[in-house]
Amino acid sequence: MFLWFRLPVLILAFCASTVAARAEPLGEPAFSPVTYQRTVWAYEGYRALYEKGGWPDLPAGVAGLMEGAEGPAVAALKQRLILMRDMAPDAVENDLFDQGTREGVRHFQRRHGLTPSGKIGERTLRALAVPIDMRLKQMWMTLERMRQTHFSFPERYIVLNIPGATIEAVDDGQTSRRHVAVVGRPDRQSPLVSSRLATINLNPTWTVPTSIIRNDLGPKIQADPLFLQKHGMHVFGPGGIELDPASIDWSGRNRLNVSIRQDPGPANSLGRLRLDMPNIHAVYMHDTPQRDLFRSDARFHSSGCARVEDVVGLAAWALEGTDWNRARLESEIAAGSRIDIRLAKPVPVIWVYLTGWAAADGTIQFREDIYGFDEGRAPQAEAEKDVTGSINQRPAGIADLIGASPARR
Numbered sequence: 001m002f003l004w005f006r007l008p009v010l011i012l013a014f015c016a017s018t019v020a021a022r023a024e025p026l027g028e029p030a031f032s033p034v035t036y037q038r039t040v041w042a043y044e045g046y047r048a049l050y051e052k053g054g055w056p057d058l059p060a061g062v063a064g065l066m067e068g069a070e071g072p073a074v075a076a077l078k079q080r081l082i083l084m085r086d087m088a089p090d091a092v093e094n095d096l097f098d099q100g101t102r103e104g105v106r107h108f109q110r111r112h113g114l115t116p117s118g119k120i121g122e123r124t125l126r127a128l129a130v131p132i133d134m135r136l137k138q139m140w141m142t143l144e145r146m147r148q149t150h151f152s153f154p155e156r157y158i159v160l161n162i163p164g165a166t167i168e169a170v171d172d173g174q175t176s177r178r179h180v181a182v183v184g185r186p187d188r189q190s191p192l193v194s195s196r197l198a199t200i201n202l203n204p205t206w207t208v209p210t211s212i213i214r215n216d217l218g219p220k221i222q223a224d225p226l227f228l229q230k231h232g233m234h235v236f237g238p239g240g241i242e243l244d245p246a247s248i249d250w251s252g253r254n255r256l257n258v259s260i261r262q263d264p265g266p267a268n269s270l271g272r273l274r275l276d277m278p279n280i281h282a283v284y285m286h287d288t289p290q291r292d293l294f295r296s297d298a299r300f301h302s303s304g305c306a307r308v309e310d311v312v313g314l315a316a317w318a319l320e321g322t323d324w325n326r327a328r329l330e331s332e333i334a335a336g337s338r339i340d341i342r343l344a345k346p347v348p349v350i351w352v353y354l355t356g357w358a359a360a361d362g363t364i365q366f367r368e369d370i371y372g373f374d375e376g377r378a379p380q381a382e383a384e385k386d387v388t389g390s391i392n393q394r395p396a397g398i399a400d401l402i403g404a405s406p407a408r409r
Contacts, residue, residue, distance in 0.1 A: 025174035028360035030166075031159045031352050032173060036146050042358035043139045046132060054132035055083045062128070066119040069097040077101070077120070080128065081108060111363045113164050114297050123297055127366070138356030138366060141374040145353055151194060157348040158197060158314070160285075160306055162190050163355050163367035165299035167285070167308060169317045177317050182288065182299045182307040189371050190304050192353060195277040196346035197285075200315050202332050202339040203264035204274045208233070209282070212303055213260055218250045232263035264338055272333045273311050275318070277349045285349075287311045300370055306351075318347050 028034070049055075058080060061073030075095040081087040087104035102118035109116045112127045120128070160167045162183050169177040184190035188211075208217060220227045228235065228245050235243045236259045248258060262268050271287020281304065288307040293299060308314055312333070316326040324341060332339055355369050369375065 025171070025176060026168075026178050027175055028173065029159055029168040029170050029175045030161055030164070030354055030357060030359065030365065031146075031168075031350070032170075033153050034360075035357055036143065038358035038360070039139055039143055039146075039356070042364045043136065043143070046136050046139065046364070049083070050132050050136060055080055058128060062120055063125050064120060065097055067097050067099065067102045070095050074101065078104070081105070084108065086111075107363075111359075111365050113166075113365075113367050127368075130366075135356060135366060138369065138374055139364075140356075142354050142356045145373075149350075149352065151350050152348075154348050157350065158318075160190075160349075160351045161354045161367070162192075162351060163353060163370055164365075167306070167314070169314060177314060179311075179314055180294045180299065180309040181285075182293050182301050184302050184304040185300045186371055188303040190302070190306060190351060191281040191283060192351055193277075193279045193281055193283065194348070194350045195279040197275050197277050197318055197349050198343060198346045199276040200318065200341040200343070201270075201274040201276060202329065202341070203272055203336055204268065204270050204286075204338075205264055206262040206268055206270045208260040208262065209303070210256075213256060213258070214252065217260065218252055218256070221245065221250045228260070232265060232267060233260050234263070235260055264336070271307075271311070273315055273329070275308070275311065275315060283351075285311065285314075298368075318343060 056076075059073050059076055061071065062077050065074060065077060072095060074097045075092065077097075078087060078092045078095075078101060081101070081104040082089055082091060086108040087100065091100055091104065105120065105124070106116035106118045108127070109118075109124055112124075114123055114127065117124075155172055157170050158167060159170065160181060160183070165181045165183050167179040167181045168175045169179075217227070217233075224230075225246065227233075235245050235248065237243045238257065243258065248256070250256075264272075266272065267289055269288070271289055273287045275285040277284050283305045285306045285308050290301075290307075291309070293301055293307070294309040312326060312329050316324070316329060319325070319329075319341065322344065353371070353373055354365075354367065355374055356364070356366050359365050
């Protein structure tokens with residue numbers, strides 16, 4: 001278990017390690033040894049703002065604002081962006097939505113995981129509407145989850161932040177690669193899990209989970225008897241004997257004692273590469289033929305696994321120091337080779353749930369609580385306890401972390 005009270009020593013070690021980091025790192029990852037303390041400080045800053053009255057509600061006229069607009073709604077928006085430190089305090093000289101206002105909106109959007117359009121669209125308006133006490137709660141609950149996390153922060157690791165649908169590959173405390181991901185939708189959540197990337201599968205087959213056969217494929221096969229054939233899927237019964245799909249009752253009235261396997265290829269639901277990380281939830285990271293989903297701000301579409309944009313690049317990073325590189329991976333994939341590459345030194349992987357935290361650049365990052373964990377609806381008993389922090393309490397400082405949960409002090 002990582003001991004958060006050792007953080008001062010680890011900060012010194014972390015700073016020293018950055019000297020040896022590879023060229024042009026992408027900065028510190030969201031989940032790192034120093035994230036906790038920075039978030040405690042950020043919480044205190046927001047709490048002081050809350051005690052002064054927080055921020056007022058925005059007028060209805062803010063919706064749809066963009067560069068060139070003017071009026072009282074623009075002035076109110078500027079005041080809010082100043083309070084949130086997305087704009088400089090001297091920015092309100094007029095009620096014009098100028099280039100400076102646009103950059104302030106873009107700054108707000110980036111730290112909320114939104115496309116930085118500089119316009120007040122629906123998702124930006126929804127993020128602006130969140131009251132400060134809810135933002136405090138997001139930081140509180142993130143701190144509580146981090147406090148309960150068992151992770152040693154090794155030299156190299158991969159971290160997936162589920163609410164942010166983002167994956168980072170970390171070397172010596174610095175992010176070497178950052179990947180957009182697609183994670184589980186609210187009714188099929190991606191779990192909090194800690195594992196190791198052990199095997200990389202090129203041109204994998206896909207054995208369809210029973211729940212997907214029952215809930216998804218069954219109705220599709222009923223509607224289209226050629227569905228399985230069109231998607232390169234085969235049905236197997238007990239003993240691995242292939243069955244004729246027409247001989248099976250797909251209506252759901254009877255328990256299906258079958259398995260379905262999809263052939264390798266570009267249409268395979270796992271795409272052309274899978275990153276296998278053994279765990280009790282049977283989830284993993286993989287490619288996808290539906291790459292358009294990576295362009296969305298709300299990337300919650302999977303059945304629990306994580307789809308990774310440029311997954312070949314992430315695999316090549318994991319294989320650094322071996323005979324495998326990106327060019328060789330792409331060559332074997334293009335040739336249709338069905339290869340399982342076992343890593344000589346597995347890479348630790350952790351999936352976390354951060355909705356409010358302080359980044360190394362000083363920005364306070366927020367992501368939508370897509371699964372309701374901050375409201376106590378978390379399914380994992382140990383990793384996610386039913387804790388409701390009070391804004392009249394303070395999160396544990398570094399010296400206080402051994403003992404009771406901060407929410408119970």
